[in-house]
Amino acid sequence: MVAATKPVRKFSANEFERMAQAGLFGSQEVTLVEGTVMVATEQGWVPRKWTRSEYYRMGELGLFNGQRVELLDGEVIVMSPMGAGHAAAVTKVAHALFRAFGEGFSVRVQLPLALDPTTEPEPDVAVITGSPDDYLDEHPSTAVLIVEVADTSLAYDRTEKARVYARANISEYWIVNLLERQLEVYRKPQGERYAEVYGE
Numbered sequence: 001m002v003a004a005t006k007p008v009r010k011f012s013a014n015e016f017e018r019m020a021q022a023g024l025f026g027s028q029e030v031t032l033v034e035g036t037v038m039v040a041t042e043q044g045w046v047p048r049k050w051t052r053s054e055y056y057r058m059g060e061l062g063l064f065n066g067q068r069v070e071l072l073d074g075e076v077i078v079m080s081p082m083g084a085g086h087a088a089a090v091t092k093v094a095h096a097l098f099r100a101f102g103e104g105f106s107v108r109v110q111l112p113l114a115l116d117p118t119t120e121p122e123p124d125v126a127v128i129t130g131s132p133d134d135y136l137d138e139h140p141s142t143a144v145l146i147v148e149v150a151d152t153s154l155a156y157d158r159t160e161k162a163r164v165y166a167r168a169n170i171s172e173y174w175i176v177n178l179l180e181r182q183l184e185v186y187r188k189p190q191g192e193r194y195a196e197v198y199g200e
Contacts, residue, residue, distance in 0.1 A: 009076035010035025049074025074118035089149045090124045114139040115168040124149045151178040163192045
């Protein structure tokens with residue numbers, strides 16, 4: 001299996017200064033090292049983790065400027081550009097799940113899920129209970145089913161995304177594997193892994 005790479009968003013010196021001016025760092029001692037914001041701890045300098053509220057503030061400051069990003073475990077992750085095949089697969093999955101689940105469920109396409117205070121992924125497709133009106137004030141915090149369509153992100157979706165979804169107790173997670181043209185099914189979350197995996 002190809003090793004998963006984590007495409008963590010790097011920040012420029014100008015962006016770092018804007019974050020500092022906006023008060024994002026509070027009283028923390030921070031510095032910028034090769035695009036990574038580092039914070040001083042008793043153990044030394046470590047990459048700073050971000051909360052969802054800080055992530056939203058970055059968006060308000062215009063740091064992402066149309067860039068597709070998501071927040072996973074306190075890290076801002078850059079999402080891969082979407083090719084035509086990926087887009088077509090997402091649309092087909094969404095249509096199929098809309099028909100399969102019907103009334104009482106909503107099918108969300110590339111919209112946020114507020115899984116915990118430092119994690120807000122935007123899965124390709126998520127099925128949630130209720131209607132859009134139930135989520136006017138807050139993003140949903142769980143899903144009945146999450147589907148990621150994977151080509152270049154396959155290793156990352158199998159490891160990092162699976163770990164995040166299992167930890168959030170998402171009972172069923174699918175990967176539409178475009179490279180091998182198969183469906184991978186992950187069930188029975190236990191801690192940060194799935195006990196049952198089919199098709200990998």
